[in-house]
Amino acid sequence: MNFGDIVRKKLSLLAMLLAAFAFTAMPQGAMAQIDENLSPVETNEAAQDAQAATGQDFSAVDAPVVTDTAAPFEPFGPDMIKGQPTAFEDDAIQSMTFQPQYTENGDYALWMHDYVLIPVITGISLIVLFLLLWVIAKYRRRANPVPSKTSHNTLIEVLWTVVPVIILVVIAVPSITLLARQYETPPADAITIKANGYQWYWGYEYVDNGGFEVISNMLDEAEALDAGEPHQLAVDNRMVVPVGVPIRLQTYGADVIHSFGIPSLWFKLDAVPGRINEKMITIKEEGIYYGQCMELCGARHGYMPIAIEARSLEDYNAWVQAQPGGQTRAQIQAAAAAEAAQADAAAEDAESAEDAAEAGDTTGEAEADAAEAEATT
Numbered sequence: 001m002n003f004g005d006i007v008r009k010k011l012s013l014l015a016m017l018l019a020a021f022a023f024t025a026m027p028q029g030a031m032a033q034i035d036e037n038l039s040p041v042e043t044n045e046a047a048q049d050a051q052a053a054t055g056q057d058f059s060a061v062d063a064p065v066v067t068d069t070a071a072p073f074e075p076f077g078p079d080m081i082k083g084q085p086t087a088f089e090d091d092a093i094q095s096m097t098f099q100p101q102y103t104e105n106g107d108y109a110l111w112m113h114d115y116v117l118i119p120v121i122t123g124i125s126l127i128v129l130f131l132l133l134w135v136i137a138k139y140r141r142r143a144n145p146v147p148s149k150t151s152h153n154t155l156i157e158v159l160w161t162v163v164p165v166i167i168l169v170v171i172a173v174p175s176i177t178l179l180a181r182q183y184e185t186p187p188a189d190a191i192t193i194k195a196n197g198y199q200w201y202w203g204y205e206y207v208d209n210g211g212f213e214v215i216s217n218m219l220d221e222a223e224a225l226d227a228g229e230p231h232q233l234a235v236d237n238r239m240v241v242p243v244g245v246p247i248r249l250q251t252y253g254a255d256v257i258h259s260f261g262i263p264s265l266w267f268k269l270d271a272v273p274g275r276i277n278e279k280m281i282t283i284k285e286e287g288i289y290y291g292q293c294m295e296l297c298g299a300r301h302g303y304m305p306i307a308i309e310a311r312s313l314e315d316y317n318a319w320v321q322a323q324p325g326g327q328t329r330a331q332i333q334a335a336a337a338a339e340a341a342q343a344d345a346a347a348e349d350a351e352s353a354e355d356a357a358e359a360g361d362t363t364g365e366a367e368a369d370a371a372e373a374e375a376t377t
Ligand SMILES: [Cu+2]
Pocket: 197, 198, 257, 258, 259, 293, 294, 295, 296, 297, 301, 304
């Protein structure tokens, strides 16, 4: 065994160690499942712990309550469409890269693509091309009639092992960071919206706003063109979401596996029957963002587009209140507080009536029973 062999062995061990490190450093959230045995309280506590750990402080709940006197909700027109693919004729460079991004994760991923991956790929391709041309020119039979019998060169063997390891480590750092960001736990008060995939349309369930579901179907060509929107992306009812607020976006497959994907928001999550997947998304700008089902799900798989309309929290709350059974979170909290106060008052009544009964008042006893019954309901 010569020196080169020994070094190679040691370095492959190092590469394996690095891979093992990368795997253990990967966020556990990437493999997390929703634990159905966990009670809602425990889940909430876990979320709060996570929030404390990340030091984030969002409060969607504190937003101003929109009353019925607010302006009615007006859907955005086609001028608000954002993050669409670019045609080659319009901008050759832009047409070859990702759609413009409107989330922090999207910005990070785009940065990694443009400033880490593309330079590395271009550099390696150029070096390999240069080596090939050099060998073809210098070592062709006419220029080099007596071939060398050299079979080992320790220096270049060490180099071609060490350099790729360094390149992989350089790529691994932003790559694992991006993975971790994509699986960040939403804060406890993130707004939960559940996207249900059906054959072949989407339903958006507003879990934290009264639990209503909006069914979203593709518009036909004439309707889409009428609305000034792209055919096969335009829908009748968009998924309205608040902008700048963390959303706990859950996906679920009602029949087969679908996949909820919006390229310009750097979001894709499978919608699987019998299991809820979830990921956090925070949209940076108001606008209309298009996506599609991204898992072959049957005959009309290509005709179940996604259209997200990101609005200010006030507009979102106004829209929520216009839906059947829709309530803002402030309204839900106020109702819960009022109910709790009522229960407290009833319990107090029961207590005072009981005291009266003890004092020998027979009508008080009946009153106590009635008040107690009220308190328990
Ligand atoms: Cu589908």
